[in-house]
Amino acid sequence: MNDITSTFTENHDDLEPQLESxxxxxLSEPLPTDAIARVKSNALALEDKPNPEILPSLHNKFWSRxxxxxxxxxxxxxxxxxVATTMLQSSSSAFAQAIEKLKNAGAYRYKELLYVxxxxxxxxxxxxxxxxxxxxxxxxxxxxxxDSNGQVRLTIDETAKSAQIHEPYGDEPADSAIEFNWxxxxxxxxxxxxxxxxxxxxxxxxxxxxxxxxTGSVTYAVWVDPKTSDLVQVEMKGMPKGSGITKLVMKDFExxxxxxxxxFSLDVPAGxxxxxxxxxxxxxxxxxxxxxxxxGFTELSGGNFPRSIxxxxxxxxxxxxxxxxxxxxxxxxxxxxxxxxxxxxxSHDDYxxxxxxxxxxxxxxxxxxxxxxxxxxxAVYSDFKVATIADADLPKK
Amino acid sequence: xxxxxxxxxPTIVERHAERIFRIAYRILGSVHDAEDVAQLVFxxxxxxxxxxxxxxxxxxxxxxxxxxxxxxLRRRRQSVEMDDTHSVSHLDPHxxxxxxxxxxxxxxxAAQLPEQQAAVFSLSHFEQxxxxxxxxxxxxxxxxxxxxxxxxxxxxxxxxxxxxxVQ
Numbered sequence: 001m002n003d004i005t006s007t008f009t010e011n012h013d014d015l016e017p018q019l020e021s022x023x024x025x026x027l028s029e030p031l032p033t034d035a036i037a038r039v040k041s042n043a044l045a046l047e048d049k050p051n052p053e054i055l056p057s058l059h060n061k062f063w064s065r066x067x068x069x070x071x072x073x074x075x076x077x078x079x080x081x082x083v084a085t086t087m088l089q090s091s092s093s094a095f096a097q098a099i100e101k102l103k104n105a106g107a108y109r110y111k112e113l114l115y116v117x118x119x120x121x122x123x124x125x126x127x128x129x130x131x132x133x134x135x136x137x138x139x140x141x142x143x144x145x146x147d148s149n150g151q152v153r154l155t156i157d158e159t160a161k162s163a164q165i166h167e168p169y170g171d172e173p174a175d176s177a178i179e180f181n182w183x184x185x186x187x188x189x190x191x192x193x194x195x196x197x198x199x200x201x202x203x204x205x206x207x208x209x210x211x212x213x214x215t216g217s218v219t220y221a222v223w224v225d226p227k228t229s230d231l232v233q234v235e236m237k238g239m240p241k242g243s244g245i246t247k248l249v250m251k252d253f254e255x256x257x258x259x260x261x262x263x264f265s266l267d268v269p270a271g272x273x274x275x276x277x278x279x280x281x282x283x284x285x286x287x288x289x290x291x292x293x294x295x296g297f298t299e300l301s302g303g304n305f306p307r308s309i310x311x312x313x314x315x316x317x318x319x320x321x322x323x324x325x326x327x328x329x330x331x332x333x334x335x336x337x338x339x340x341x342x343x344x345x346x347s348h349d350d351y352x353x354x355x356x357x358x359x360x361x362x363x364x365x366x367x368x369x370x371x372x373x374x375x376x377x378x379a380v381y382s383d384f385k386v387a388t389i390a391d392a393d394l395p396k397k
Numbered sequence: 398x399x400x401x402x403x404x405x406x407p408t409i410v411e412r413h414a415e416r417i418f419r420i421a422y423r424i425l426g427s428v429h430d431a432e433d434v435a436q437l438v439f440x441x442x443x444x445x446x447x448x449x450x451x452x453x454x455x456x457x458x459x460x461x462x463x464x465x466x467x468x469x470l471r472r473r474r475q476s477v478e479m480d481d482t483h484s485v486s487h488l489d490p491h492x493x494x495x496x497x498x499x500x501x502x503x504x505x506x507a508a509q510l511p512e513q514q515a516a517v518f519s520l521s522h523f524e525q526x527x528x529x530x531x532x533x534x535x536x537x538x539x540x541x542x543x544x545x546x547x548x549x550x551x552x553x554x555x556x557x558x559x560x561x562x563v564q
Contacts, residue, residue, distance in 0.1 A: 023503065
């Protein structure tokens with residue numbers, strides 16, 4: 001740094017006196033030498049850590065839960081990972097009775113806990129479901145009302161007293177409806193879990209557990225109170241590689257409730273300022289979505305590929321920092337969100353993202369490969385070209 | 398050009414740590430936050446280093462420290478209520494700001510500037526860099542630096558006038 005006293009005048013000669021005083025006040029603050037020593041010590045500790053991770057506490061300063069969930073919501077992250085259906089093989093009476101209760105659940109509520117690697121505490125939301133299938137999700141001061149097809153129709157920011165109306169985009173159930181399909185899947189399948197998980201106590205209740213192994217990498221652990229056949233907790237694990245989501249837990253179920261229909265109203269609450277949301281962009285097939293997503297990221301990052309295509313924190317940070325227009329960020333998020341159900345349906349051995357540390361313009365190399373349903377190996381290259389490759393062409397681990 | 402013989406990590410840390418911390422501290426006014434930003438900057442720089450040779454460690458560190466500190470300052474202002482001891486908004490408009498209050502006011506006001514203006518202002522006034530140096534660090538033109546600095550000063554001086562009740 002230049003000497004303050006000698007250069008201050010030339011740099012500040014056209015400042016209004018009080019502004020100049022403010023600058024001087026900042027410059028006059030002493031620098032704590034002990035803090036500098038700590039900075040050096042912490043930085044030196046990085047020497048032997050290739051590709052060091054940002055610590056959760058550090059990460060959180062730049063990446064609030066709210067931001068994370070806003071982007072997650074855009075890309076329908078949590079919803080889409082629940083795409084797998086269940087194939088239960090053996091029977092259990094407690095499990096069967098719990099499922100039978102689900103079939104007659106009426107209106108109900110439960111708590112959903114999203115566990116993310118970078119958060120010490122789970123991100124909690126409350127879900128209310130009406131008899132007609134409408135639902136209301138409350139999370140971090142935001143409320144979203146979904147129609148019976150699972151489409152988000154109204155989002156409410158209770159803090160800002162604002163609401164956003166979302167026009168429906170078709171008659172088909174939305175991908176986001178899958179968020180609730182874990183329950184539908186269990187209800188529709190019936191009586192036969194894959195295996196027993198033994199017993200475990202939940203808030204003083206001795207429960208028996210059953211594992212359900214769907215296709216792809218996702219597994220459900222369903223915990224039932226055998227005395228009452230009540231469903232106590234459902235855990236979903238096995239998210240796509242690198243997603244940062246460790247598990248999703250559904251608990252505190254209350255069934256056959258009498259819920260006020262106003263809770264599910266699609267009308268903007270009185271006194272709230274309302275806007276109409278942009279329509280969701282058209283969704284593309286998997287490979288096209290991946291290529292478009294990677295192109296979008298590298299345009300924002302100066303050519304660098306993302307560290308991950310399933311951990312979206314870096315993506316969202318980049319979108320925020322570049323002040324990406326909402327329309328473009330919606331498209332990019334939609335491309336990103338399209339990837340998850342496909343990745344979820346694949347075995348972890350059948351795909352890999354290898355773009356971390358690579359950049360556009362560097363030597364051409366594979367940034368992503370996967371085995372498609374025809375068992376062909378397909379690769380996306382750093383120049384965004386896609387090709388069928390042989391096993392021998394796969395990147396070395 | 399990239400350095401032919403890049404320095405080892407301890408040398409890099411020794412050479413740049415104080416400046417990184419200082420840039421962040423001037424912008425944020427919090428030792429704890431400045432330490433966090435400095436660590437984040439070193440982590441990011443290490444990743445950049447692993448991806449390819451660094452053209453200028455000094456420029457990279459100054460750019461990362463400035464932009465990351467400003468980003469944190471802006472987010473903090475948007476999402477967290479500022480501590481009353483650091484806020485001047487509750488003061489009587491005719492209150493005469495002094496010392497720490499002025500510094501707190503400036504940081505709060507800088508957080509409301511567009512990011513580039515805030516970065517240019519911080520590097521110009523807190524780091525005492527000339528326009529060519531600021532342009533090189535932020536990889537923008539000297540003209541863009543001049544424009545951003547002019548606008549930043551104008552906005553800040555308007556805010557001061559408004560605060561002082563001088564219309």
